[in-house]
Amino acid sequence: MKRTLGTCYYPEHWPEEIWAQDAARMKEAGLTWVRIGEFSWSKIEPNPGELQWDWLDRAIETLGAQGLQVVLGTPTATPPRWMADRHPDMFAVDAQGQVRGFGSRRHYCFSHKGYFAESQRITRLMAERYGGNPYVAAWQTDNEYGCHDTTISYSDAAKVAFHDWLFETFDGDINALNAAWGNVFWSMEYRSFSEIGLPNLTVTEPNPAHVLAFKRFSSDQVVAFNRAQVDIIKACSTAPISHNYMGRITDFDHFKLGEDLEIATWDSYPLGFLEDRVGATPEEQRAYARQGDPDFQALHHDLYRAVGRGRWWVMEQQPGPVNWAPYNPAPLPGMVRLWTWEAFAHGAEAVCYFRWRQAPFAQEQMHAGLLRPDSEDAPAIEEARDVASELEDAPEVQSAQAQVAILFDYDADWAWSTQPHGAGLSYFQLILDHYKALRRAGLTIDILPAKARDFAGYRLILAPGMMHMPADLKASLEQSDAEVLYGPRSGARDDHFNIPTNPLPPALVGLDVTVSRVESLRPDMPVALRNGGAVHCYLEVLEGDAEVILVTAQGAPVAMRMGRQTYCGGWLDADGLDQLITIIGTAAGLALRKMPEGVRTRRTATEEFWFNHSAEPVQTEVGLLPPAGMIRCKL
Amino acid sequence: MKRTLGTCYYPEHWPEEIWAQDAARMKEAGLTWVRIGEFSWSKIEPNPGELQWDWLDRAIETLGAQGLQVVLGTPTATPPRWMADRHPDMFAVDAQGQVRGFGSRRHYCFSHKGYFAESQRITRLMAERYGGNPYVAAWQTDNEYGCHDTTISYSDAAKVAFHDWLFETFDGDINALNAAWGNVFWSMEYRSFSEIGLPNLTVTEPNPAHVLAFKRFSSDQVVAFNRAQVDIIKACSTAPISHNYMGRITDFDHFKLGEDLEIATWDSYPLGFLEDRVGATPEEQRAYARQGDPDFQALHHDLYRAVGRGRWWVMEQQPGPVNWAPYNPAPLPGMVRLWTWEAFAHGAEAVCYFRWRQAPFAQEQMHAGLLRPDSEDAPAIEEARDVASELEDAPEVQSAQAQVAILFDYDADWAWSTQPHGAGLSYFQLILDHYKALRRAGLTIDILPAKARDFAGYRLILAPGMMHMPADLKASLEQSDAEVLYGPRSGARDDHFNIPTNPLPPALVGLDVTVSRVESLRPDMPVALRNGGAVHCYLEVLEGDAEVILVTAQGAPVAMRMGRQTYCGGWLDADGLDQLITIIGTAAGLALRKMPEGVRTRRTATEEFWFNHSAEPVQTEVGLLPPAGMIRCKL
Amino acid sequence: MKRTLGTCYYPEHWPEEIWAQDAARMKEAGLTWVRIGEFSWSKIEPNPGELQWDWLDRAIETLGAQGLQVVLGTPTATPPRWMADRHPDMFAVDAQGQVRGFGSRRHYCFSHKGYFAESQRITRLMAERYGGNPYVAAWQTDNEYGCHDTTISYSDAAKVAFHDWLFETFDGDINALNAAWGNVFWSMEYRSFSEIGLPNLTVTEPNPAHVLAFKRFSSDQVVAFNRAQVDIIKACSTAPISHNYMGRITDFDHFKLGEDLEIATWDSYPLGFLEDRVGATPEEQRAYARQGDPDFQALHHDLYRAVGRGRWWVMEQQPGPVNWAPYNPAPLPGMVRLWTWEAFAHGAEAVCYFRWRQAPFAQEQMHAGLLRPDSEDAPAIEEARDVASELEDAPEVQSAQAQVAILFDYDADWAWSTQPHGAGLSYFQLILDHYKALRRAGLTIDILPAKARDFAGYRLILAPGMMHMPADLKASLEQSDAEVLYGPRSGARDDHFNIPTNPLPPALVGLDVTVSRVESLRPDMPVALRNGGAVHCYLEVLEGDAEVILVTAQGAPVAMRMGRQTYCGGWLDADGLDQLITIIGTAAGLALRKMPEGVRTRRTATEEFWFNHSAEPVQTEVGLLPPAGMIRCKL
């Protein structure tokens, strides 16, 4: 399969007269794909039951006639205003009890049965009409599930559905729930499932087991909502089905939802994300303001390759300043090309730019496109044309298993956010810190789902912070041929958020380490390691017979190793992580490098890519990389 | 007209026995005016329909008998408790949906028809009783419209009135509204005006066109509320009518409201404002903690001179520490005199001190007055006496057109706050930055309303950040004899908050500049200019054939000039603005100075005033200015 | 009475099989007391009216059989879920109008009559059953009144009760209330008590007199709730009754509530408190991260000794990391012993560790105990054993009046929080600052209630910031033999939050000082004193004939003295306070020391204790103190 490019287009936003010219210009720029439809419900069904397909028929025909392939989105992220009259209680409710009403997008509660049915109805109508259309080459369900904190809703609909979900989970045994949650603690015992409230607006913190269950339930509601659309589309179409995930949105289990889809896609906004969610220091934000974090996109590429079981796209690629971050700078010249190639280096099948033409109206009027609002070329389109031409004689999409893997567990993220124990600590950040350390060592990485049990072919596996680790996972890791790194907090909780006591965590197979005490630390009180670096934020007291391979300056064990397994009882800073990765990476027989600041590399089956994310030219072993520059080396 | 002084007095707060003595002391201190009545509704009408005018009759008589002139305020900012029983839904509702209830002041929604009628009723009763009173020499409507964020209300009453307002605005054509707002964007199209909600509590940001329309509507509601009182008073009285505006409250259009009034007044609290709204850096706050910002009051003096079409007062002048700022320091000795004279230098007819005697009770008990709560002199009264004596042989109130003007557009402020694009950016701050640069160059400035079309007599006009610029304004500016400065964001939107595309902004007459791209910058990433200074926060990419007069260190055009018009595509820092003002000020033939830190000057028709706002003595070309000192030079 | 140790135990959390072993291990560790029952309502009464006492009978029997003495808690802090069905409106309401529902603890409104009756019912049932039990040696009412901001509720129940309370307070005369509150100010006058709302959700700040009255009412509601339980228990039992107060919770009057109890106890979490409520600088937080603030616990020990009229305990002593602070570090080895001994040095009868065994479930699963969740010894138990053995030949509990006293007035704290005048200023912090200065001088201190009038035996009394000072208190202080220090803000308000005007504050007997003006200062603008140190945050202008003993660098009087009384018109920083304490402490004939950083001392009748709170060894006049070390010197 050739690597391809595409864009996101909204024919309903523009006069029909310019559609054909737009399509021709897309083709000229080297694009293959055009995603349409996902926000167009009010144009398709302006009044309840009054369907107007003709404009969409013509739009698809016009695009297809130019040789473009359409990705058709179901419009369920933006139900029209009349829907609120049919289902006045369809909206999500926030943690403060406020109804999140009409006037923007994603204004629905996943648990509302009435809207669920409406979503099925419009999906069926669309699938029946376009399931056999030759130009509709792929589907997208809804848009950016979970964006704007929309996974979790504290509505009455959610409460009723949560009761049912809990009834199923505990086989109708309320005493089992009370026991599993430790409800005896503050006389929180329930006599029936219907007594259970949602875990918001309590006097002090609610039971973490209650919170975690509600997060799991909320994730399952998203999966069910999506599956209903998938089932309908599959009955009408053989084209692959996708959904466009976001960056650092972990409120639902993307792996679970992804099992129902053929392709995972995601929306990559490197500069916007650096401003509003990467978690970088102000110094890092300043250094990478026009390039984005050097690892954040790569991590998501690897994550969504896993979610898509190998098949993944960038569905929305930032082409210039966005409108929605606290600050919205423009990319350094060359970065759009770099970002595109980086996606291909990580195995993307396609990269689509969001959006074709900057809209001069409504919420995203300051969001750059490939065209300016006056239809002139915006700067990015030239970089897209360059990539299109470079793709012509480039290798096809190719996947090669990496030697290094990180386990990514959405449930662990929920567990950490339920009980961070230290202000601001998150599982995602812990994973990103480890991922960055591996990248600083020049490694190529796979992300694996928490359900993975087959680890054949890996030399090094990282499973930090996975708070609940099922016994068969522990066994599989112990039996693998890889070096395995655990901790902090790996295996720290059972399935219902209790501390295992027989024995205490982590209770790993073949690794004699016990966490006998845990503390969290203010950022200004790191605990120095003997050979440089430090533990910060999170520190565990370790006991056991395993070999101590990392100690504090005072001699307390921080990382302990037995066989090929290592447990690290602290959140290491960058120097500390580099030390640890050197020790266990070397033990794993990996070739480690020390990458220059801002430079990253990745291998596919046939090539090694080098990318310079810094704003300065950098001399590397493969040559001089200008700012935003890249080098492809044949292997 | 002689310049005069006054004070704000609350006879209802004090035993009637001391009224006469208070009046005598006011007279002795050199005061002319005494404002009364504006919070006294519960004393006038303790029960619905039970009017008690006798105390107010006697108060006016007592004050008038001493030769004082009364400014009588309508009491509509503080309806009594019983009003809430008559109109339980009269309260404003905040953006979170909370009712803003009884217990302080300004507890009403401008859109509530029942309270609107009550406000007319009490105004009529008061106007009928005192319209012919010889001592009532002026009126004030209500008090500080918009203070405490009270312009905008998300009540049901507001929603219904907004529907009507939109119906009028779009001539009853809902499709015109959908088109103007770009509601197709996220399927936000409405089928009727009654479907439109208020732009709060949406999942993510609402349509900016929706937000801007709601701000315009909310401003119009204030104007209508005020006009109803004005119409009633005018039917009974020939005395001029005023309203006391506040500092940096821009939620309603003061020019539009001011058209219905004879005199504009404002409430000037230099130290309180420095603490809670000037936007100064911590260093500036520290340097001017006891003096206030050196330009903030001056800007408002010039603004309200424009709002009052030449006639304006300071209705409330801070005389000592206030109670309501985060921190409440005392003024440097001399500042009360300086503030008073500064108002006169800007053309004020009168300056009234708030308040006569510090109240020992209720919300403002820590607010200094001219008297202490024990009726002894507070420090400010001696400075007031000094001014009174200085006024005796000083020139009369005089207005002289300045050579320099800044356009001030409330609508532009709403547009910026609707879409700041960079966190914290505001139109008001942009105007203040430009005003400060002009003052640092020793210039005397006029503020002009956005409606101004006659620019005769001006040599330099600044119109930065005016996001919507009607075609006739552009034409008038181009045809004027002045140097004109635009940008950033001047003309960036059409009347319904869309980006003009044919051509792109700013689309000025006779100035070939196009903004081809826009970015916002974190405060820590300024872009240096070639000759010192920097662009910060906001930067535009400029194209066109106009002459480049300011460039970044990398050579990108920042300001471009053609004929007498200049467009600056960036938010300049102080050094950058000084550079630009030097270039275009010199071109305009202005005599530019470089004022010492904290020293400011202003010319009237016959005098040049010099004020030292700093806490140190400063040597100037007109002599040594002690801290808080001033010099008046005859021209 | 011997000094004793104890722990908090939850038999309902553990299998009955291990109760006896737990009891035996408690005994072995040297413990005397075990508190139980306070969160067990759902186990005692799983369904309304269905009482299950048998498990509690057996638990008490098992503990008592091992020689332990039980403190039995009423379970009213955690009503079961079914209570919400019986009293759907029983919950407190927060200032934003949100109901604070079921799902954690303290989910009730003190003003709800239905829940009040339920609380009496369960207390009566428990008192009747265990009032004569030989092992129940003490009682505890409820748990941590006021924790999680639960004193104040904006519910309808509170509003109705507030009306009654105001009716009583003003003898049914609404005009008296209007006059006392100055409601004329903004037409806030009421015609009947039922018109009065709660002071939340107003447009701008409510009347401070209104706010203060509501705080006083809310405090009285807690006192009444507690008294109802006390009356019931006393009818059934002769064992002493206690309540466990918290650190820095001042929302209700602990002295007033304490009058109904025999013993005051408090819950001491030095590390948690340092993180979330001490108000230390980041540098101090870092230096004392593993030791806690060196004065915060001591202040509370002295406070609760006063509340208990000499009889007081630590009911919950932190034994390791807690779970609830923003960051949760572990104590330095030795601190648990130090904290325990420090309590005894301040006169504690008993110190109980919270909790016996770390619970592996629910909200506090990360809260350390004496045992780990797997029942192994946690580090603290060894330090507890050490103390138990040291206690064997240590003196008995002993109280000796100190030479120095500080008046502590809950009402003053409410007054300051009602009107801090400068952002972040609090009475508690002012008291802590003064307490620290006395401790830095090596002094032993008593806290006295605001009601104290007999000051015999004291050489120095501090009464800073007591905003309302009754005339008989002023007289008693003037007539005492002690040096007395007042200000800032002492006597600044009358009983209804008005500024006294005849004369102005402080109006002390025999001290000619008048506060003629007041200002608050940003933290970055301290006013230097002539001999070092500074006034920060709060500065008053003083007049009068008293001797000036402290002046600003510019010569303005800051502290003035006449006879043995001193008024200080500023909030002094540490250097300033040290200066002032040196002057008046010397005048009082006290032996002053200069304690090394982190070292504190206290005398009982027979011993002088030295404690090193720093993380470094410190040489002192009594020898070398290791980190967390202590020395006991016989007197």
Ligand SMILES: [Zn+2]
């Ligand atoms: Zn998107």
Ligand SMILES: [Zn+2]
């Ligand atoms: Zn005012």
Ligand SMILES: [Zn+2]
């Ligand atoms: Zn506790």
